[in-house]
Amino acid sequence: MTDDLPVVIGVLNVTPDSFSDGGLYEDLSAAVEHGVLLYQQGAQYVDVGGESTRPGATRVDADVEIERIVPVIAALHAAGVPTSVDTTRAAVASAALDAGAAIINDVSGGLADPAMLAVAASAGCPYVIMHWRGHSASMQELATYTDVVADVRAELSARIDAALDAGVDASSIIIDPGLGFAKTATHNWALSRALPSFVGLGYPVLFAASRKSYLGLLLDGRPAPQRDVATAATSVLAAQAGVWGVRVHDVQATVDALKVWREWIE
Numbered sequence: 001m002t003d004d005l006p007v008v009i010g011v012l013n014v015t016p017d018s019f020s021d022g023g024l025y026e027d028l029s030a031a032v033e034h035g036v037l038l039y040q041q042g043a044q045y046v047d048v049g050g051e052s053t054r055p056g057a058t059r060v061d062a063d064v065e066i067e068r069i070v071p072v073i074a075a076l077h078a079a080g081v082p083t084s085v086d087t088t089r090a091a092v093a094s095a096a097l098d099a100g101a102a103i104i105n106d107v108s109g110g111l112a113d114p115a116m117l118a119v120a121a122s123a124g125c126p127y128v129i130m131h132w133r134g135h136s137a138s139m140q141e142l143a144t145y146t147d148v149v150a151d152v153r154a155e156l157s158a159r160i161d162a163a164l165d166a167g168v169d170a171s172s173i174i175i176d177p178g179l180g181f182a183k184t185a186t187h188n189w190a191l192s193r194a195l196p197s198f199v200g201l202g203y204p205v206l207f208a209a210s211r212k213s214y215l216g217l218l219l220d221g222r223p224a225p226q227r228d229v230a231t232a233a234t235s236v237l238a239a240q241a242g243v244w245g246v247r248v249h250d251v252q253a254t255v256d257a258l259k260v261w262r263e264w265i266e
Protein backbone atom coordinates (compact mmCIF):
# COMPACT_ATOMS: atom_id res chain seq x y z
CA MET A 1 0.00 0.00 0.00
CA THR A 2 1.29 3.51 -0.71
CA ASP A 3 -0.44 6.39 1.10
CA ASP A 4 -3.33 3.92 1.73
CA LEU A 5 -3.70 3.03 -1.93
CA PRO A 6 -2.76 -0.46 -3.17
CA VAL A 7 0.49 -0.74 -5.09
CA VAL A 8 -0.15 -0.61 -8.83
CA ILE A 9 2.02 -2.85 -11.00
CA GLY A 10 1.94 -2.06 -14.71
CA VAL A 11 2.11 -4.92 -17.22
CA LEU A 12 4.80 -4.87 -19.88
CA ASN A 13 4.89 -8.04 -21.95
CA VAL A 14 7.88 -8.23 -24.25
CA THR A 15 6.42 -11.16 -26.18
CA PRO A 16 4.87 -11.71 -29.60
CA ASP A 17 1.92 -13.69 -28.21
CA SER A 18 0.67 -12.43 -24.83
CA PHE A 19 -3.10 -12.43 -24.81
CA SER A 20 -3.84 -8.72 -24.80
CA ASP A 21 -0.67 -6.85 -25.77
CA GLY A 22 1.44 -9.45 -27.56
CA GLY A 23 3.77 -7.97 -30.19
CA LEU A 24 3.30 -4.35 -29.16
CA TYR A 25 6.54 -4.00 -27.20
CA GLU A 26 9.02 -6.40 -28.78
CA ASP A 27 11.14 -3.47 -29.92
CA LEU A 28 13.43 -2.27 -27.07
CA SER A 29 12.68 1.42 -27.44
CA ALA A 30 8.92 0.81 -27.63
CA ALA A 31 9.09 -1.37 -24.54
CA VAL A 32 11.13 1.14 -22.53
CA GLU A 33 8.91 4.00 -23.68
CA HIS A 34 5.81 2.12 -22.53
CA GLY A 35 7.39 1.16 -19.21
CA VAL A 36 8.31 4.79 -18.50
CA LEU A 37 4.74 5.83 -19.43
CA LEU A 38 3.25 3.30 -17.00
CA TYR A 39 5.54 4.62 -14.25
CA GLN A 40 4.61 8.21 -15.04
CA GLN A 41 0.93 7.23 -14.86
CA GLY A 42 1.45 5.99 -11.31
CA ALA A 43 2.70 2.41 -11.41
CA GLN A 44 5.09 1.69 -8.54
CA TYR A 45 6.55 -1.22 -10.53
CA VAL A 46 6.54 -2.34 -14.16
CA ASP A 47 6.17 -6.12 -14.50
CA VAL A 48 8.35 -7.26 -17.40
CA GLY A 49 7.49 -10.64 -18.95
CA GLY A 50 9.29 -12.43 -21.76
CA GLU A 51 7.16 -15.58 -22.09
CA SER A 52 3.41 -15.61 -22.65
CA THR A 53 1.45 -17.48 -19.98
CA ARG A 54 -1.79 -17.50 -21.97
CA PRO A 55 -3.57 -20.85 -22.12
CA GLY A 56 -2.11 -22.88 -24.97
CA ALA A 57 0.94 -20.65 -25.48
CA THR A 58 4.06 -22.45 -26.66
CA ARG A 59 7.02 -22.21 -24.29
CA VAL A 60 10.22 -20.33 -25.17
CA ASP A 61 13.73 -21.21 -23.99
CA ALA A 62 15.31 -19.38 -21.04
CA ASP A 63 17.82 -17.67 -23.28
CA VAL A 64 15.01 -16.24 -25.41
CA GLU A 65 13.26 -14.95 -22.29
CA ILE A 66 16.53 -13.42 -21.05
CA GLU A 67 17.26 -11.86 -24.45
CA ARG A 68 13.81 -10.27 -24.46
CA ILE A 69 13.59 -8.90 -20.93
CA VAL A 70 17.09 -8.09 -19.64
CA PRO A 71 17.72 -5.11 -21.94
CA VAL A 72 14.28 -3.72 -21.05
CA ILE A 73 14.78 -4.17 -17.30
CA ALA A 74 18.28 -2.66 -17.49
CA ALA A 75 17.05 0.37 -19.44
CA LEU A 76 14.07 0.92 -17.12
CA HIS A 77 16.37 0.59 -14.10
CA ALA A 78 18.68 3.19 -15.62
CA ALA A 79 15.66 5.44 -16.13
CA GLY A 80 14.72 5.07 -12.45
CA VAL A 81 11.69 2.85 -13.11
CA PRO A 82 11.36 -0.03 -10.60
CA THR A 83 10.57 -3.38 -12.19
CA SER A 84 9.45 -6.88 -11.37
CA VAL A 85 10.30 -9.88 -13.55
CA ASP A 86 7.44 -12.14 -14.60
CA THR A 87 9.12 -15.53 -15.00
CA THR A 88 8.92 -19.11 -13.75
CA ARG A 89 12.63 -19.76 -14.42
CA ALA A 90 15.41 -19.30 -11.85
CA ALA A 91 18.03 -18.40 -14.46
CA VAL A 92 15.78 -15.71 -15.91
CA ALA A 93 14.97 -14.34 -12.47
CA SER A 94 18.70 -14.19 -11.61
CA ALA A 95 19.52 -12.36 -14.84
CA ALA A 96 16.65 -9.94 -14.25
CA LEU A 97 17.75 -9.21 -10.68
CA ASP A 98 21.31 -8.61 -11.93
CA ALA A 99 19.86 -6.14 -14.46
CA GLY A 100 18.04 -4.28 -11.70
CA ALA A 101 14.65 -5.96 -11.18
CA ALA A 102 13.34 -5.50 -7.64
CA ILE A 103 10.67 -8.24 -7.44
CA ILE A 104 10.38 -11.83 -8.70
CA ASN A 105 6.86 -12.47 -9.97
CA ASP A 106 6.68 -16.25 -10.30
CA VAL A 107 3.28 -17.37 -11.61
CA SER A 108 4.24 -20.97 -10.72
CA GLY A 109 5.01 -20.25 -7.06
CA GLY A 110 8.26 -22.17 -7.38
CA LEU A 111 6.70 -25.28 -8.95
CA ALA A 112 8.02 -24.84 -12.50
CA ASP A 113 11.72 -24.58 -11.63
CA PRO A 114 13.13 -26.32 -8.54
CA ALA A 115 15.94 -23.76 -8.41
CA MET A 116 13.65 -20.74 -8.13
CA LEU A 117 13.05 -20.74 -4.36
CA ALA A 118 16.79 -20.72 -3.67
CA VAL A 119 17.23 -17.75 -5.99
CA ALA A 120 14.42 -15.87 -4.22
CA ALA A 121 15.84 -16.81 -0.82
CA SER A 122 19.38 -15.66 -1.60
CA ALA A 123 18.22 -12.48 -3.31
CA GLY A 124 16.05 -11.55 -0.34
CA CYS A 125 13.76 -9.65 -2.72
CA PRO A 126 9.95 -9.63 -2.69
CA TYR A 127 8.72 -12.90 -4.20
CA VAL A 128 5.23 -13.27 -5.68
CA ILE A 129 3.82 -16.77 -5.21
CA MET A 130 0.85 -17.22 -7.53
CA HIS A 131 -1.51 -20.20 -7.42
CA TRP A 132 -0.68 -22.40 -10.43
CA ARG A 133 -1.28 -25.97 -11.51
CA GLY A 134 0.76 -26.29 -14.71
CA HIS A 135 1.97 -24.66 -17.88
CA SER A 136 -0.35 -22.96 -20.36
CA ALA A 137 -0.82 -25.99 -22.62
CA SER A 138 -2.63 -28.07 -20.02
CA MET A 139 -3.89 -25.63 -17.44
CA GLN A 140 -7.57 -25.42 -18.32
CA GLU A 141 -7.96 -29.22 -17.96
CA LEU A 142 -6.60 -28.70 -14.46
CA ALA A 143 -9.51 -26.40 -13.51
CA THR A 144 -11.26 -28.89 -11.22
CA TYR A 145 -11.83 -28.11 -7.53
CA THR A 146 -13.91 -29.42 -4.65
CA ASP A 147 -14.13 -25.91 -3.25
CA VAL A 148 -12.05 -23.51 -5.34
CA VAL A 149 -11.46 -21.01 -2.53
CA ALA A 150 -10.49 -23.65 0.04
CA ASP A 151 -8.42 -25.60 -2.49
CA VAL A 152 -6.54 -22.54 -3.78
CA ARG A 153 -5.88 -21.34 -0.23
CA ALA A 154 -4.56 -24.77 0.73
CA GLU A 155 -2.36 -25.09 -2.36
CA LEU A 156 -1.04 -21.55 -1.94
CA SER A 157 -0.30 -22.27 1.73
CA ALA A 158 1.71 -25.31 0.69
CA ARG A 159 3.78 -23.12 -1.65
CA ILE A 160 4.28 -20.55 1.12
CA ASP A 161 5.59 -23.34 3.37
CA ALA A 162 7.91 -24.56 0.61
CA ALA A 163 9.26 -21.03 0.16
CA LEU A 164 9.79 -20.59 3.91
CA ASP A 165 11.51 -24.00 4.10
CA ALA A 166 13.80 -22.89 1.25
CA GLY A 167 14.83 -19.83 3.22
CA VAL A 168 12.59 -17.20 1.67
CA ASP A 169 11.87 -14.65 4.38
CA ALA A 170 8.19 -14.42 5.35
CA SER A 171 8.42 -10.64 4.90
CA SER A 172 9.37 -11.18 1.24
CA ILE A 173 6.32 -13.24 0.30
CA ILE A 174 3.41 -11.85 -1.71
CA ILE A 175 0.57 -14.21 -2.68
CA ASP A 176 -1.75 -14.19 -5.69
CA PRO A 177 -4.82 -16.40 -6.34
CA GLY A 178 -3.88 -16.70 -10.02
CA LEU A 179 -7.08 -15.73 -11.83
CA GLY A 180 -7.39 -17.52 -15.12
CA PHE A 181 -4.69 -20.07 -14.36
CA ALA A 182 -6.49 -23.43 -14.22
CA LYS A 183 -9.66 -21.51 -13.32
CA THR A 184 -12.98 -21.03 -15.10
CA ALA A 185 -14.89 -17.75 -15.04
CA THR A 186 -16.99 -19.11 -12.16
CA HIS A 187 -13.83 -19.93 -10.24
CA ASN A 188 -12.44 -16.42 -10.92
CA TRP A 189 -15.56 -14.72 -9.53
CA ALA A 190 -15.54 -16.98 -6.45
CA LEU A 191 -11.88 -16.15 -5.81
CA SER A 192 -12.53 -12.43 -6.36
CA ARG A 193 -15.38 -12.47 -3.82
CA ALA A 194 -13.18 -14.39 -1.37
CA LEU A 195 -10.23 -11.95 -1.52
CA PRO A 196 -10.63 -11.02 2.19
CA SER A 197 -9.96 -14.68 3.07
CA PHE A 198 -6.70 -14.58 1.10
CA VAL A 199 -5.76 -11.33 2.86
CA GLY A 200 -6.51 -13.28 6.05
CA LEU A 201 -3.65 -15.68 5.29
CA GLY A 202 -1.40 -12.91 6.59
CA TYR A 203 0.62 -12.13 3.46
CA PRO A 204 0.29 -9.20 1.06
CA VAL A 205 -2.09 -10.17 -1.74
CA LEU A 206 -1.54 -9.25 -5.39
CA PHE A 207 -4.71 -9.25 -7.48
CA ALA A 208 -4.38 -9.56 -11.26
CA ALA A 209 -7.67 -9.60 -13.16
CA SER A 210 -6.60 -7.16 -15.85
CA ARG A 211 -8.29 -7.77 -19.22
CA LYS A 212 -8.81 -11.45 -18.43
CA SER A 213 -11.31 -13.55 -20.32
CA TYR A 214 -13.79 -13.80 -17.43
CA LEU A 215 -14.25 -10.05 -17.78
CA GLY A 216 -14.64 -10.51 -21.53
CA LEU A 217 -17.40 -13.06 -20.91
CA LEU A 218 -19.18 -10.59 -18.61
CA LEU A 219 -18.89 -7.92 -21.31
CA ASP A 220 -20.50 -10.04 -24.07
CA GLY A 221 -17.20 -11.11 -25.59
CA ARG A 222 -15.56 -7.72 -25.76
CA PRO A 223 -11.89 -8.05 -26.79
CA ALA A 224 -9.08 -7.70 -24.23
CA PRO A 225 -8.02 -4.09 -24.93
CA GLN A 226 -11.62 -2.97 -24.28
CA ARG A 227 -11.82 -4.45 -20.77
CA ASP A 228 -9.93 -1.69 -18.92
CA VAL A 229 -12.96 -0.01 -17.32
CA ALA A 230 -14.08 -3.36 -15.94
CA THR A 231 -10.49 -3.96 -14.81
CA ALA A 232 -10.46 -0.62 -12.97
CA ALA A 233 -13.69 -1.64 -11.21
CA THR A 234 -12.01 -4.85 -10.02
CA SER A 235 -9.05 -2.77 -8.78
CA VAL A 236 -11.35 -0.72 -6.54
CA LEU A 237 -13.11 -3.82 -5.22
CA ALA A 238 -9.76 -5.48 -4.58
CA ALA A 239 -8.59 -2.39 -2.72
CA GLN A 240 -11.77 -2.53 -0.66
CA ALA A 241 -10.93 -6.17 0.14
CA GLY A 242 -7.54 -5.10 1.50
CA VAL A 243 -5.13 -6.28 -1.18
CA TRP A 244 -1.51 -5.11 -1.20
CA GLY A 245 -1.44 -4.51 -4.94
CA VAL A 246 -3.05 -4.85 -8.33
CA ARG A 247 -1.40 -5.81 -11.64
CA VAL A 248 -2.93 -4.03 -14.61
CA HIS A 249 -2.30 -3.19 -18.28
CA ASP A 250 -4.04 0.21 -18.13
CA VAL A 251 -2.37 1.94 -15.17
CA GLN A 252 -4.06 5.29 -15.67
CA ALA A 253 -7.57 3.84 -15.46
CA THR A 254 -6.79 1.97 -12.25
CA VAL A 255 -4.91 4.87 -10.61
CA ASP A 256 -7.83 7.19 -11.36
CA ALA A 257 -10.37 4.69 -10.03
CA LEU A 258 -8.34 4.09 -6.87
CA LYS A 259 -8.14 7.85 -6.22
CA VAL A 260 -11.94 8.01 -6.38
CA TRP A 261 -12.12 5.05 -3.97
CA ARG A 262 -9.73 6.72 -1.53
CA GLU A 263 -11.73 9.96 -1.47
CA TRP A 264 -14.98 8.08 -1.16
CA ILE A 265 -13.91 6.10 1.94
CA GLU A 266 -12.19 9.09 3.62
Ligand SMILES: Nc1nc2ncc(COP(=O)(O)O)nc2c(=O)[nH]1
Binds near residue numbers: 054176209
Ligand atom coordinates in the same frame (compact mmCIF):
# COMPACT_ATOMS: atom_id res chain seq x y z
N1 LIG B 1 1.35 -12.48 -10.43
C1 LIG B 1 0.69 -12.64 -11.61
N2 LIG B 1 1.38 -12.58 -12.77
C2 LIG B 1 0.72 -12.75 -13.96
N3 LIG B 1 1.41 -12.72 -15.13
C3 LIG B 1 0.75 -12.88 -16.32
C4 LIG B 1 -0.65 -13.06 -16.32
C5 LIG B 1 -1.42 -13.22 -17.60
O1 LIG B 1 -0.94 -12.57 -18.67
P1 LIG B 1 -0.83 -10.97 -18.83
O2 LIG B 1 0.62 -10.72 -18.59
O3 LIG B 1 -1.22 -10.65 -20.22
O4 LIG B 1 -1.71 -10.36 -17.82
N4 LIG B 1 -1.35 -13.11 -15.17
C6 LIG B 1 -0.68 -12.96 -13.98
C7 LIG B 1 -1.37 -13.02 -12.70
O5 LIG B 1 -2.59 -13.25 -12.65
N5 LIG B 1 -0.65 -12.85 -11.57
